[in-house]
Amino acid sequence: MFEVLKYIHDHIGDTLNLTELADRFGYSKWHFCSKFHEYTGKSFVKYVRHYRLQLAAVDILSGKKVTDVATAYGYDTLGGFDKAFLAQYGCLPREYKRLEQQTKQYYERRKDTMYPLTDRCELLRQLVTSCNDYEDKYCIQRQVYSTLGRIHAAERGCTQMQIIGEGLCSILREFSPVIIPGELIVGFNHPDTKYEERFAPQDTPEHRALAKENGIREQVLEEYFQYQKDPSKELLFEYRKPLIDFAHTVSTPPTQQELDSTEDFSSIVRNIDSNHTVIGYEQVLRLGFRGLLERVEAFEAKNGENPMYATMKCICEAACQMGHKYAQAAKELKDAGSDAYQQKDLEQIIETCSRVPEHPATTFREAVQALWFAHIVNTWEDFINANSLGRLDQILYPYYKRDLEQGILTKEEAFELICCLWLKLYRNYDVQQSCVGGTAPDGSSDVNELSYMMLEATEQLNIIRCMSVRFSKNTEKEFIKRALEVVGHVQKGVPFFFNDDVMIPALMSKGISKEDAHDYTQIGCVETVIPGKSNPHAVTGEANVLKTLEYVFCNGHSMLHPDLFPGAETGCLSSFDTFEKFFTAVKAQMYHLLDLTCSKVKKYREYSVHRSPKPYKSLLTRGCLESGRDFNDAGAVYDYYQIMLDGIPNLADSLEVIREFVYKQKTYTLQELKDILQQNYPDERVRMEFMNKAAKFGNDIESVDSLATELIHTACDALDELSRKYELSFHAQPFTFWWMVDRGRETAATPDGRRSGEIIAYSVSPMQGRDFNGLTALLNSIAKLPTTRTPGTTSAIVEVDPKLFTDRNIPLLADILLGAAANGLENVQFNTIDADTLIDAKKYPEKYNNLAVRVSGFSQKFNLLSEELQDHIIGRTKHTCL
Amino acid sequence: MSVTALITNISRGSLHDGPGVRTVIYYKGCLLRCSWCHNPETLSPKKELLYHPSKCIHCGACVEICPAHHTVVGNDMVFSRDGCARCGSCAASCPSLALTVCGEELTTEELLAEIQKDRAYYEASSGGVTFSGGECLLQADSVAQAAAKCHDLGISTALESALFVPWENIQKVLPHIDLFYADLKLADAEKHRRFTGQSNGLILENLQKLSRCHHNIIVRIPVIPGVNDTEADFMGFGEILQSLGPGVRQVELLKYNFLAASKYEALEKPFSAFSDHTQSDAQMEALSSFLERICGIPCSF
Structure with missing residues (x-):
């Protein structure tokens, strides 16, 4: 069908005949019609008309005469053209140009009041957005130099702190500056976000050429490849075994199984031991690295020597040289007199x-x-x-x-x-x-x-x-x-x-x-x-509280994996003769789950203290210099752990269904409900009933909203108690990142009408598509949550029709935001793409290369998302505020 | 004593029915039958059954509850309204919301509870509540009571009416309404009868009186292609508007809304579109400046 479209686009000026086209591409006429409709969402005739009018509109804007354009696109009469145009664009062709100009002028006028984007920025913008991560090619430098730095330090028998510090110092000392023509701010950082093997050079001709381009000497590269082949040095290559000590094992690493909980994935602890920071x-x-060096020396003099101070000093010394290397490189470019660079910039x-x-x-x-x-x-x-x-x-x-x-x-x-x-x-x-x-x-x-x-x-x-x-x-x-x-x-x-x-x-x-x-x-x-001033240990611990339902139904066992016993024993179903008793059991499971999560965080913490000291982060975090303790060893003034809570909206919706159908209407017993869930809703009627006939979170309905509120209170209470138990500070963070897909996959069917394996709600946003009482109702539901107890933020994404952001409405939207804030809203993110566009983008990714959507606390190009996430975003209710 | 009203729908977070962020209450029942009505579900003063075929999962729950009025043919549900007692039991049993009852009896307290949920937004935006419909003034007692309570709570009130009601009904609510939207559909009495089923005598009489005893009125004219968008129609509007008292502050022209077809489908009533598209801004601009020239009252759309 793609070929068909291409043909249509190429021959749009000719007479296009359905029968002929079907023949040309070897379809029967009827089959062609249905295939075409399936692919484009439009009939053949409509599609052609639509596309012609689009082109006609462009022609009109470019100043062609309306009569000429009408004839060019096969309209015999001007009246027919007018009518078709009016239907598509809501105005007559001759008005179209004026209206388009008005909007354009309006935007231009607004732009006039803004600072102009300079040609320099426009060119740099084209450069960075045209290729995927244009700095990819420089990252080889960090990989080679820092790996060698670590290996050399390890061979000298240094401590873990020094080995890591040497990795950093080595790249700071050895890197070759890169100055891109037109740049005012220079310096490249790492090209991507995580450990990835693809950035580590392998012994291939391409990588050798790349290394040469980056100024890495042959001898250095040879050494790197030699170590890469040496199994005893494997641990020093970050991308291979990010979990293992670089130097020597000072404590036993927790096994992956221990970290992933009991394969039931309700309690997860990640090995992200930092790279989530805002440091000073x-x-x-204010001080420069020279001034910071003096500070370190002052503290060293006061507190006595330790490996951390020594490492920090090395880093400061090496970092001082960064600027000079760039100044030198710029000077060489200037002297060379290349016209690619402007002398003044250099x-x-x-x-x-x-x-x-x-x-x-x-x-x-x-x-x-x-x-x-x-x-x-x-x-x-x-x-x-x-x-x-x-x-x-x-x-x-x-x-x-x-x-x-x-x-x-x-x-x-x-x-x-x-x-x-x-x-x-x-x-x-x-x-x-x-x-x-x-x-x-x-x-x-x-x-x-x-x-x-x-x-x-x-x-x-x-x-x-x-x-x-x-x-x-x-x-x-x-x-x-x-x-x-x-x-x-x-x-x-x-x-x-x-x-x-x-x-x-x-x-x-x-x-x-x-x-x-x-x-x-x-x-x-x-x-x-x-x-x-803080180490928040972000996204370290995560608890999928929706799974507590499985544990209550199965008395501690997982519903998906009956042989696993990740929960607590809360009694058999017949003992829950009131809803309160059932809810108490859920709370007990929740405590148990959070206890498990926190205990694993504690265990992992002890290990990461030795494994991954962070000398640079310690340097720029208040408390570390003063105490002589590392950033990952509770050195920061504020050291706390954010525990993510998944599935709160689904759990509240599910409890509401249980209260309604099991305890109020008594339509189902708990045992019957358990069977339904275990069999993943054999009867669609029941699923529909659960989905539609009980209140859902996100609609400003007190009964279910208060369940969500109570659940978060319960989690906060538990985390307060666990903070005392484990002597660590745990902050509740009802936030799922984009793992609502994975957590959903690992969760059995739930009474809110969610089938087994289906995605769960994003953070505290309502389950997608279940909020239908309008934007204010949605915001009220979220604002009711005990937000002043969750400094980890109750994250919510609200889908808003982009057409709503008109100049008339923006002050009103600001009022809505302020009104919701007065009610206690903590965090909100707006997504502003309409559903049609998203559906179209899913079908024709090539048309929407720059389309970005709010995914989960960050925006991402729509085309780069998994299909599941795309569907999730399409399924979120779009608020139009009519 | 609290009055009970039949409500079609309560729509929150509206940005288009008066100043600021508003909660709009749609009362059920109207005596006019405007051929272009885009809220057909608000016309009947009784509860009505809505059927959305696309949501139907053909489970047969409705048939089990009410075998007399539904028949099943193969996999398709054939649904009949003949003899329906509007008991709503089929809708109550429908798991997929394909059958729903339109119209809910709500007391003034219940209305107020709903209205108050968005107070924070009214306060931030100088918004409030808008009574609309249907014809909300057919249930003037409820409107008067609710509006009075809103005023006690410091919530601003607006009301939209076609004014085809006894003057006493309007009088009841007058002291409690801050902003009055009065609809004007056609100037010519005969045309009015043809397209709405009623003459406009009573409406014009009420509008005259209203414009002399309320200070904040906006007249709304829905512009319907081929019905009231000729120069002659607008000359007629101009004459009427010119003759009104000082209370009319503004005239708003509304574009034709051609998207109501699905609502008619749910009610299984025939829908005849006057046009398959809405007017362009330029067309509206021309009409509005024309009208403004004749009547001397600011016009917008």
């Missing part, structure tokens, strides 16, 4: 990089460059993943203000620099979060000129930029409206919104000081962090 980059801006790179990151930044430009270098070092320590940047408008504002006052920077130049930084951060999968806005401890708004400018850079560049907005009831409404405009115009689900009035009390309830709580920001998707 502003210290690099001069500025020389000037900037001669200073930072070794010395404190003195200008806005130096600050942006120093921040980027500080970030590179962080991602070179343990890859990008969700290593994030924090409150960029706050960090950079003092430099911006000073430069403006001194008259050495214009606002346009500042905007261009921000765009350059944004483009440096661009990734297809991006969870390098940054944050704008916020509230100061005295209640005043933290919004400044840079906050607006950063929103604008996101809008003008029109790229996925993982970005959030913090707001409170004191935030300027203008700012919230501006942020919503960006959501509406960029249509990539950014930025997302965090309510300070809920987040800050939630953080303070966990013992975080008022001052620090007001400085919170986000990592990656939606994990909360106190920048430069």
Whole structure:
């Protein structure tokens, strides 16, 4: 059929005849019709008409005469053309041009009030978005140098801390600078987000050529390949055995089975021992690595030597040289006089990089460059993943203000620099979060000129930029409206919104000081962090609380794997003669499940303390230098563990069904219900009944919303108690990431009408497609949850029709957001693609290469998602606010 | 004493039925039969059964409950409304929501409970509640009581009516309504009778009175292709609007809504579209500026 379409498109000006076309492609006429309809969703005639009119519209816009266009596309009379055009576009052809111009002018007018995107940024934007991760080719440097650094240190018999530090120092010392023509901010970081074998060079001609291009000497490469072939060095290649000690085993690693729980996947602990951070980059801006080195020495003098201080000193020394290497490279390029580079750009790179990151930044430009270098070092320590940047408008504002006052920077130049930084951060999968806005401890708004400018850079560049907005009831409404405009115009689900009035009390309830709580920001998707002062251990522990139902029904056993016994014994079904007793059993299972999760976190923690010290993160995290303890060894001022809770909405919906049908109407006994679930709904009628005839979370219906609320309270209570039991701080985080697909696959049928293996709800968003009482009702349901107890954020994605983001409606949407915030909403992310577009995009991915959607705390190109996730996103209720 | 009203639907988070974010209450029952009505489910003053064939899973639960009025032929459900007692038991038994009852009896307290759920949004946006329908003023006691309570709670109120009701009904609600949307459909009495089933005498009389005793009225004119969109029609509207009292603040033209077909299908009533598309902005702009010139009241669409 693809060929057929291609033929139609190529011959659109000719007379197209269905019979002839069917013949040409070897179909019978009728078969052709049905195939065509199936593939395109339209009949042959409609499709051709639609496509012709599209082309006609383009011609009209280009200034051709309406009569000529009508004839060109086979309309005998102007009246017929007018009629067809009106039906498709809602206006007459001659009006079309004017209307189109109006909209365009309107957008242009808006653009006039914004900072212009410079040619430089436009060209760089084309470069970074045209290929998948254009920095791929440089990453070979990190792989080779850091691996060799680690191996050499291990051979010298160094400690684990030093081995890891040497890996980092080695790349810092050895890398070859890369300056791309047109760049204002220089430096490449790791190309992707995690350990991946494809980035590790193999002994192939291509990789050898690549290594040569990257300036890696033959001798070094030979050494690398030699070690790669040596089984005894295997452990030092990160991508192979990320779980194993690099040096020597100081404690027994937990087995994968122990980590994955009991194969039932209800309690999961991940080996992410960091790469989810916001550390104190502003210290690099303020002190420079030279100044940081002096700080380390001061603490060393005070507390005595230890391997951590020694490693930090090496890193500071090596990092000081980063800038100089770039200055030198720029100087060589300048002297070579190549016309690919503008002399002025190179001069500025020389000037900037001669200073930072070794010395404190003195200008806005130096600050942006120093921040980027500080970030590179962080991602070179343990890859990008969700290593994030924090409150960029706050960090950079003092430099911006000073430069403006001194008259050495214009606002346009500042905007261009921000765009350059944004483009440096661009990734297809991006969870390098940054944050704008916020509230100061005295209640005043933290919004400044840079906050607006950063929103604008996101809008003008029109790229996925993982970005959030913090707001409170004191935030300027203008700012919230501006942020919503960006959501509406960029249509990539950014930025997302965090309510300070809920987040800050939630953080303070966990013992975080008022001052620090007001400085919170986000990592990656939606994990909360106190920048430069905390190790949040994000996404380490995860509990699929929906599985507690299986354990109650099977008295501790898994329903999917009856031989497994992951739950607690809560008694036989006949003992639950009231709903309260049943609910109590669920709560007991939940405690048991969380206990299991926390105990595994504890066990894993002890291991990771030895396995993966993080000297660079320790350097830039308050508490580590002072205590002499590593970032992963509770060195940070705030050391806590975020425990993800999956399936809360499904569990609440299921309990409501049980209360309604088993205890109120007594239509089914618990045993009958168990049989139904075990047999995965043999009778569709029953499934429909459960789905449609009991209230569902997300519709502002008290009975079921209060169940969801109580479930989260139960989890929070349990985590408080477990925090005491294990002497670790556990924060509830009702957030699923995109694992709702996997968790669903591992969960038996549930009473809310969900079949076995089907996806579960995203975070605390209602189960997709089950909210039908409108946007305000949905937001109210979510806002009712005990959000002030969950500083890990109750994440929710709301699907909104993009047509809603009109200039008339944006102030109203801001009001809705503020109204929901007043009710206690904690976090919300908007997705703004209509369902038709998504369905079309699933069918014809080639048409939608830049279409990005909100997946789960981050945006992603729709084409790169799995089919299951695509369907999940299509299935979410689209709110139109009619 | 609390009044009970028959409600079609309560729609929350509306952005188009008055200022700010609003909860719209659709009362059931209307005496006009406008041929273009896009809320046909609100016309009958009784509960009605809606049938959505696409949702039907052919389980037969409805037949078991009500064998008299349903027959099964093969796999297809043939559904008949003859002799339906509107008891709703079939809808109650339908697991897939293919059969639903349209119309719910709600007391003023119940209405208020629903209205109050979105208070935070009204406060943030200067929104409130809008009474609509059907013809909400056929159940004026409920509207008056609910609106009065809204005012006690500081919630702003708006009302949309076609004014084809006794004047006493309008009087009952007047003190409690902040914004009045009055519908005007056709200026010519004969045409009005032809397309809505009733003459417009009473409507115009009420509109005259209303424009002299309420200060905040917006007149709404649904523009229907081929029915009321000629120059002559708009001259007629202009004359009427010109003669009204000082309370009319604005005139809003509404584009033709041609998407109601599925609602008619659910009621199994014939639907005749006046056009398969809506008007363009330019067409609306032309009509609205024309009308504004004759009547001197600001017009928008």
